[in-house]
Amino acid sequence: MLNADAFVNALDHAGYRLTEPRRRLAGLIAEHHGNFTASEIETEAKQQKLGVGRATIFRALELFVDLGLVERLDLPSGEHVYVTCQPSHHHHILCVVCGKSTDVEDCGVSAVAREVGRRTGYLIQSHRLQLFAICPDCQRTRGN
Amino acid sequence: MLNADAFVNALDHAGYRLTEPRRRLAGLIAEHHGNFTASEIETEAKQQKLGVGRATIFRALELFVDLGLVERLDLPSGEHVYVTCQPSHHHHILCVVCGKSTDVEDCGVSAVAREVGRRTGYLIQSHRLQLFAICPDCQRTRGN
DNA sequence: ATTTTTGCAAACCTTTTGCATGGAA
């Protein structure tokens, strides 16, 4: 979980202007512990009368993705969701109940990728692993 | 690579009607060695004057996905592409140059998923691995 | 001052849906 300052600092550090809309969106995003969609952000911004337009939301999200603070994931349903994350190579595990997302370090996926490359003759450039699961909290709640 | 008959047989076996639009789309899809988008299929259908509507294309693709003959993947760009595949659990390796797709068996990913589950306390439900690479043919062609 | 950023609205693209017609079983 990142706080709003992390976003603002990253913007500043990368030479982007620290505008009010960006600060407000940083605040909104930082409040999310799970995944979120662009339109959820839009709805929240509207409810809280933050006065930021749709386009600005998409532009800010793209910016945060570029800065590596946010990642866009594709659910099996095809829906696009965003999650905040640390800016390093990693994978994501998503709770299918509450939507919470956790970063996962490599855990051997790279080795698997390398192995597949050897077997198939493909020259692996990159890989993505997505895990869908039930988080500890939701396991307790639902008695699984 | 599946041929058009495989699609037709699968439809028949599952009790779906063997209509002309479905046969034609099966033929179109079978011609694809790499990935393809719904709108590519639409364009091709239009060029070849197959007389199948957009809606029918989406409905047929959904059907083929349900039958496990086609899978929908999400590229990092967010674009949705389809690939033909064998109906069993597996992963995909996509050539970033020519778009060709190859099925990959497990190769240890399940073990990784289990390991992650143990470490994080999440109860893993499913996983997806996508590999982006350069296929042997394209390696030769480009002298990599 | 200068340049970036914003909001708005419209455009765009992909996918879905309603419904009358047509075709398979």
Added chain:
DNA sequence: TTCCATGCAAAAGGTTTGCAAAAAT
């Protein structure tokens, strides 16, 4: 003949873009 499937056109989402106005440096 009875449903299932199709085509069309419209609707529905989600995302991007053009541009003049506003804000940050």
